[in-house]
Amino acid sequence: MKFCSACGASVSQKIPPGDNVLRYVCEHCQAIHYHNPKIVAGCIAEWEDRILLCRRAIDPRLGLWTFPAGFMEIGETTEEAAVRETKEEALAEVAILSLYAVLSMPNIGQVYLVFRGRMLAPTFGTGAESLEVDLFKREDIPWEEMAFPVVAEALRCYVRDAETGQFPLQLGAVLERYPS
Amino acid sequence: MKFCSACGASVSQKIPPGDNVLRYVCEHCQAIHYHNPKIVAGCIAEWEDRILLCRRAIDPRLGLWTFPAGFMEIGETTEEAAVRETKEEALAEVAILSLYAVLSMPNIGQVYLVFRGRMLAPTFGTGAESLEVDLFKREDIPWEEMAFPVVAEALRCYVRDAETGQFPLQLGAVLERYPS
Numbered sequence: 001m002k003f004c005s006a007c008g009a010s011v012s013q014k015i016p017p018g019d020n021v022l023r024y025v026c027e028h029c030q031a032i033h034y035h036n037p038k039i040v041a042g043c044i045a046e047w048e049d050r051i052l053l054c055r056r057a058i059d060p061r062l063g064l065w066t067f068p069a070g071f072m073e074i075g076e077t078t079e080e081a082a083v084r085e086t087k088e089e090a091l092a093e094v095a096i097l098s099l100y101a102v103l104s105m106p107n108i109g110q111v112y113l114v115f116r117g118r119m120l121a122p123t124f125g126t127g128a129e130s131l132e133v134d135l136f137k138r139e140d141i142p143w144e145e146m147a148f149p150v151v152a153e154a155l156r157c158y159v160r161d162a163e164t165g166q167f168p169l170q171l172g173a174v175l176e177r178y179p180s
Numbered sequence: 181m182k183f184c185s186a187c188g189a190s191v192s193q194k195i196p197p198g199d200n201v202l203r204y205v206c207e208h209c210q211a212i213h214y215h216n217p218k219i220v221a222g223c224i225a226e227w228e229d230r231i232l233l234c235r236r237a238i239d240p241r242l243g244l245w246t247f248p249a250g251f252m253e254i255g256e257t258t259e260e261a262a263v264r265e266t267k268e269e270a271l272a273e274v275a276i277l278s279l280y281a282v283l284s285m286p287n288i289g290q291v292y293l294v295f296r297g298r299m300l301a302p303t304f305g306t307g308a309e310s311l312e313v314d315l316f317k318r319e320d321i322p323w324e325e326m327a328f329p330v331v332a333e334a335l336r337c338y339v340r341d342a343e344t345g346q347f348p349l350q351l352g353a354v355l356e357r358y359p360s
Contacts, residue, residue, distance in 0.1 A: 001185045008183035037252050038216045072217050073201060077284035077353045078291060099351055102279060104257035111258060169349060171279055173257045
């Protein structure tokens with residue numbers, strides 16, 4: 001950030017009075033510009049014990065695999081965001097079963113909210129942001145080609161829990177590091 | 181938003197190619213400026229069956245009651261944000277017990293992540309953003325003076341569940357409407 005989005009003047013970094021974090025503050029209108037973590041809503045969706053995964057058609061991590069996930073938008077709920085991403089990336093309709101994982105990534109300012117979903121039909125397709133979409137048996141998940149550590153972590157927990165059929169909420173943090 | 185934070189030129193609202201949401205786009209450098217929901221991390225903290233609440237010293241809703249809660253910062257986890265807010269607003273140390281509620285507010289672009297917490301000692305005080313902090317028995321909660329509908333909703337569920345001692349995750353949405 002170099003310029004104030006309210007008045008167009010230059011911003012500088014300073015700690016506002018009563019705060020303890022460096023913020024971008026406008027040198028002209030004194031507006032304080034806060035940057036906060038973004039929510040990524042994702043869905044691990046199943047059809048008859050197979051898991052829906054997408055191969056990314058966009059950077060970062062083009063060509064690697066993930067479950068449907070993307071930035072939540074203003075105007076929707078977390079569950080609606082997960083359903084929308086599944087529709088956009090995998091052309092699949094899902095019903096949300098539960099919130100499965102809340103994974104913070106403090107070093108990149110993101111929080112993944114990963115839901116469990118049930119596909120309403122065994123129909124899916126290649127959304128605009130995907131190169132390929134498929135249903136994978138748990139033993140066939142392409143672990144060596146996961147797009148992001150956070151995706152691998154959530155899936156790894158999920159596959160473990162699928163053995164028992166119990167899916168307690170996973171709460172944790174992942175230090176996301178990958179070549180961007 | 182009126183000006184591009186990258187180059188200082190004017191922005192206009194348009195739907196970028198491949199998108200379906202109106203974004204602020206720079207007329208000069210073409211930068212797309214996304215606005216996404218913010219996370220509010222909160223903590224319902226107890227000491228011997230009493231709940232820690234703060235009376236707000238700041239707008240909006242100055243003078244009304246809430247559990248400690250505030251915007252999550254980049255660089256921390258969701259749990260760390262809840263612990264920090266409890267420290268800042270109520271000068272109390274808590275251990276996080278579980279994630280209790282995930283409440284979306286689609287009409288204002290916020291998601292509350294409310295944790296259950298256990299106070300490490302019966303010590304608390306009035307933080308800079310509070311007028312008054314106190315421990316309340318469940319039957320003494322000032323329901324008529326709650327700061328926000330989402331706070332009242334989370335507390336109402338919590339008090340109900342405290343009867344059984346079981347606190348299953350509450351996942352839902354709240355249409356936040358109050359005079360700002």
